[in-house]
Amino acid sequence: MANAKRTSLFSKTSVATALAALLMMPLAHADVLRIGVASAGGGDPVTFSGSSLGIVRNQQLLEKAFAGTDTEVQWFFFKGAGPAVNEALSNQQLDFAYEGDLPAVVGRSNGLDTKLLAAIGVRSxxxxxxxxxxxxxxxxxxxxxxxxxxxxxxxxxxxxxxxxxxxxxxxxxxxxxxxxxxxxxxxxxxxxxxxxxxxxxxxxxxxxxxxxxxxxxxxxxxxTRQCALVVRGDYEKQHADNVQKVVNVLVDAARWESESANRDAVLNEWAKTNEPLASLKADFERLDLRDSASPLADGFLRGRYQAVADQAKDEKMIRRPVSVEGWFDTRYLDNALKAKGLEHYWTAYGADGKTSNAATASTDASANNGG
Missing domain, CATH: 3.40.190.10 (Periplasmic binding protein-like II)
Known part of the structure; x- marks a missing residue:
């Protein structure tokens, strides 16, 4: 009988302890937003340079935007760069990805369902x-x-x-x-x-x-080479509000990066990767950060991506031709620019990257149809 009482007491105590521990644990996130970066990165915590998304990472702008919600932001860095990011997207291990033009084109040619939302770090x-x-x-x-x-x-x-x-x-x-x-x-x-x-x-x-x-x-x-933010097609369909919030934050960071008064601060942010500040200054010496940071899917960006797709086909890097039509989805970018009064903040360039061509800005007829 004594043993039975001790067992009963132990069981009750264990249950009470377990319940107390459970109540003290942070609530699990109902949703996870996963971002892949086509770079091994550097620094502690790991970050990356050369784009407004790196600033978003450093200043935890997405984490702040999703604070108080059930969405947890997670970042993943890939030493294998774009090809490794594509594999993770294909396996549905990522929702968003920052990658270069060629890997994105290869992924699309292989049937990877993504939408290109905005430029992130161009003219590199x-x-x-x-x-x-x-x-x-x-x-x-x-x-x-x-x-x-x-x-x-x-x-x-x-x-x-x-x-x-x-x-x-x-x-x-x-x-x-x-x-x-x-x-x-x-x-x-x-x-x-x-x-x-x-x-x-x-x-x-x-x-x-x-x-x-x-x-x-x-x-x-x-x-030069271009990078952009892509989103997995299924995620975009199921979480349009999250996609809009991500693009809103990206536009804010791009605006901050673009201000000439912030140039030194931007380079110092990027130097948190442990890259020498001198290397960053040398790389961006002849490049206006406003042009580099521009998120616009203008004639320049579309033209470069189509040129990459055509060259990749000629070089037999891809088997199927790729068209940028129907791939660029600028609805979220257009919404962000309009809400923030930035429709004309960045120059929309033509295919040559020099001539201003407002007609090729992110808003066009195809954008209204999801691409």
């Missing part, structure tokens, strides 16, 4: 670097050389275009597929003769390890 340059003291001085000198390229990323097609404009193809080189970190290590150790990359190369240059022999001195938009 691609650089060509060689080990210090190399006798390679021009792109033409790459013939027969061992060259590092991160295949499948939005810098890949730019490198192909640069080679083509100098009468070369990848078959004229010994191309090695290396991610950003591996490419830097190979350059520093002279394991490759040259490498195409982004602003991470400036750190090696400033350390005296490499020379940058091409930096797009004329700001030719054909040699």
């Amino acid at each position: 340059n691609v650089y060509l670097a060689v080990p210090k003291g190399s006798d390679i001085k021009t792109i033409e000198d790459l013939k027969g050389k061992k060259v590092a390229v991160f295949r499948g990323t939005n810098a890949h097609l730019v490198s192909i275009k640069l080679l083509a404009d100098k009468g070369l193809t990848e078959r004229d080189l010994k191309v090695i597929n290396l991610d950003s970190g591996s490419s830097q290590a190979a350059l520093a150790s002279k394991g490759v003769d040259a490498a195409f990359g982004g602003r991470e190369l400036f750190k090696l240059r400033d350390q005296g390890l490499i020379d940058i022999i091409f930096d797009n001195p004329d700001n030719n938009v054909r040699y």
